[in-house]
């Protein structure tokens with residue numbers, strides 16, 4: 635079979651998924667409570683499975699509109715935000731167009747662009763992993779599509795709404811602010827969308843909402859552009875299960891907010907603990923994970939030692955992250971084990 639060279643050259647998107655303590659995919663450590671799951675399953679059971687699901691997801695979009703305080707006509711739902719990233723690239727880019735991303739950044743943007751044989755413009759973050767807005771404005775001025783995650787994965791660093799506004803005024807292409815971790819940062823560029831038809835906000839239910847397994851994401855944009863973007867999506871890609879689960883979970887916003895608050899408090903506790911450890915330098919984060927530099931052991935050595943202890947962290951191939959690991963904030967007791975394990979690995983390696 636003649637698979638395209640651009641696809642053959644990619645590595646498979648493989649992330650280890652089994653471990654007693656799993657802190658490697660920025661998921662919520664809190665599974666929705668059993669009574670909530672029962673309610674979702676009862677709603678699913680009451681529906682006809684032999685029929686296609688709602689194509690425009692009107693009830694779900696209305697609920698998201700209430701939660702976000704954004705018009706429902708300006709909302710596009712998708713099978714995880716990953717599907718919406720693909721939809722955007724397919725809808726907006728043609729052969730010869732360039733997609734801009736930052737490095738280090740979330741890999742799916744360039745992955746999809748590469749599969750579609752588009753050029754990718756990788757713009758480095760500053761040394762301290764903050765966004766270099768002047769450099770982005772200059773380097774991406776003519777690019778068709780610019781993806782910036784704020785907070786950024788894997789660094790946890792953010793753009794302020796003022797920086798987003800400034801960038802949007804400089805770029806000619808469409809600027810997508812990926813707010814996958816919005817609930818942990820509470821900072822959004824959403825209010826700018828009504829002023830620009832070239833600014834879009836991407837969000838997900840995979841992080842604070844605890845629904846990574848069901849696949850649900852959404853996009854906020856000016857109402858006139860959403861029907862056009864919808865045309866580039868596969869019909870019925872969003873199944874009945876995530877639609878119903880999202881709809882019901884949106885009645886329990888308080889549960890989600892409390893879970894996010896716990897995670898933010900734990901993030902600060904883990905950050906302080908990391909700061910006090912010799913040879914460990916954490917980067918301040920607005921998300922539910924922390925990237926940290928390791929000075930004495932290599933990131934690979936530390937990753938392997940944690941793996942032997944049953945704890946999965948994330949390490950990276952990127953040259954800029956050779957000395958870095960990312961830890962997702964887990965439940966308090968998991969974070970405790972993480973800190974104790976790191977302390978004892980460092981002590982043991984110092985002997």
Ligand SMILES: Cc1ncc(COP(=O)(O)O)c(C=O)c1O
Pocket residue numbers: 659660713714715716717740783786787812814837838839840846849850851
């Ligand atoms: C910045 C960012 N955007 C999008 C996603 C993908 O989210 P989803 O599960 O909604 O596809 C992730 C997942 O890690 C992410 O870090």
